[in-house]
Amino acid sequence: MSGTSLDGIDGVLADFSRPARPVVLAQAQRPFSVDLRSDLLDLTHPGVNELERAARLSQTLSTLYAEVVHELVQQAGPGGFPVAAVGCHGQTVRHRPEQGFSLQLVNGALLAELTGMAVITDFRSGDIAAGGQGAPLVPAFHDALFRHASIPRLILNLGGIANLTLLLPGQVTRGHDTGPANLLMDGWIGRCLGQAFDRGGDWAAQGRCHPALLESLLAHPFFQRSAPKSTGREDFSLEWLESRGAWVSSLPPEDVQATLLELTARSVAEAVQTACRGYEGAELYLCGGGALNVQLTKRLRTLMPEVRVGRTDDLGVPAQQVEALAFAWLAWARVQGKAGNLPAVTGARHGVVLGALYSP
Ligand SMILES: Nc1ncnc2c1ncn2[C@@H]1O[C@H](COP(=O)(O)OP(=O)(O)OP(=O)(O)O)[C@@H](O)[C@H]1O
Ligand SMILES: [Mg+2]
Known part of the structure; x- marks a missing residue:
């Protein structure tokens, strides 16, 4: 892969x-x-x-x-x-x-x-x-390995793009891309610091989310579309980020990174909460490289206190x-x-x- x-x-x-x-x-x-x-x-x-x-x-x-x-x-x-x-x-x-x-x-x-x-x-x-x-094609595999008879489970792969699989008791397996996971954060830290990715989300943690920029990013029509839906670099690129306004480049760069991390967290949380409405005791398991982003995991836990957030390692398959x-x-x-x-x-x-x- x-x-x-x-x-x-x-x-x-x-x-x-x-x-x-x-x-x-x-x-x-x-x-x-x-x-x-x-x-x-x-x-x-x-x-x-x-x-x-x-x-x-x-x-x-x-x-x-x-x-x-x-x-x-x-x-x-x-x-x-x-x-x-x-x-x-x-x-x-x-x-x-x-x-x-x-x-x-x-x-x-x-x-x-x-x-x-x-x-x-x-x-x-x-x-x-x-x-x-x-796309996504992984939900059939998630269904075969991770489904539980009575516990609502969601599997979130955090690669370049984030894709979510819904394994809800009594329901057919569903899933869709939720938007960017790492590709914007990777691109921005590459552009500003020459690094391949933001290890642990440490750089994002030094910045502060910029609410107006976040709202403008969340206005992307992909987030409003209903499933089935999938996305890629065609929708989410640094060019798109910069098209949000000349002021993007005048912000402290770590604030932009913090905002991009928040964009991933908010778009994921919104998708998870919509999917789990009416279910109690839902579990969310993270996989993919983004599961190692400590700050992102922290934000997901804060945004969704009602959901148990773990990693697929807990289900027997290492996230990577x-x-x-x-x-x-x-x-x-x-x-x-x-x-x-x-x-x-x-x-x-x-x-x-x-x-x-x-x-x-
Ligand atoms: N320690 C880490 N801290 C933060 N982010 C990490 C860490 N390790 C990996 N990543 C992120 O994970 C990304 C790689 O993840 P992964 O290989 O799962 O994605 P992918 O290649 O896009 O795969 P796919 O499209 O199949 O999901 C890296 O580009 C980086 O952003
Ligand atoms: Mg990879």
Whole structure:
């Protein structure tokens, strides 16, 4: 898995003999170099010679994905395991479901050649072809692992974008993107301090939320839209932040960071509280890199005193492994011929067996 944060690759090797209780046998991470990150970021908006740059980056990425696969297999030890398939999400550079596409960079044939394994990629197109958003795709996996018969549970993935899964007793599983999680905070600290991300939310904690800026950010039409809905860098970018007014750049930069953290917290809290209305004893479990943002967790707890806020580690899956494991699970579903999307989540007309298969 490599997500919208553009921070790098997260990999797991998992045993799905018991699908609802997968066992992680190995895990590996590979950060992107500053240059690769910047080349990928350049491709998320229109520019010259895009086709050639996209094809070349797909090759570069596939070499890195293959290195992660090799590291995972090595960790599993001699004798190894018969690997059924590599599930590889690829790197999203455009997400435009309303126009009928979502584009992830990966060269599946090259990855199959480099690993000698079956490779499954392009998980989103099938759902979009059936009229869905192509996102979020992880709720089916959350449902399989984390649902409780009587306790209302919500799973919040804090990647570049935040996506929420609602596991409410007696109700079909739902979910949607709630807006930005880390991508604006990452972008702003990168611009101002040259850092990849705000560790622990420490820099945001030095600033003060600016109410007028926050209100102007919360006025983005995405927050008012009803589900099914998904979003990406097309909606939330530094250019959009700066278009809020020239005064953004005249504020102390740490105040802008504090406001961006509050934007994530408020938009998430609003979505959680709307979903949980009428339920008591709801539990919210955080995953993704943003689960390590101490300040963000603190704000979520303050904004939602009625909800127990924990991490998926409490449910047996470390926060950093959930997304990678979800795409391994989706690859498993593809091999089993099972639908991977949930129409109630994505808005697709029907369930779809997701992913394109490249044989080695
Ligand atoms: N210690 C930390 N403190 C604060 N934020 C962190 C920390 N560690 C990681 N992060 C944030 O998490 C981000 C990476 O999270 P993750 O890999 O889950 O997101 P992603 O790549 O966008 O994945 P996806 O799109 O699948 O959700 C980083 O860019 C950073 O913003
Ligand atoms: Mg990541």
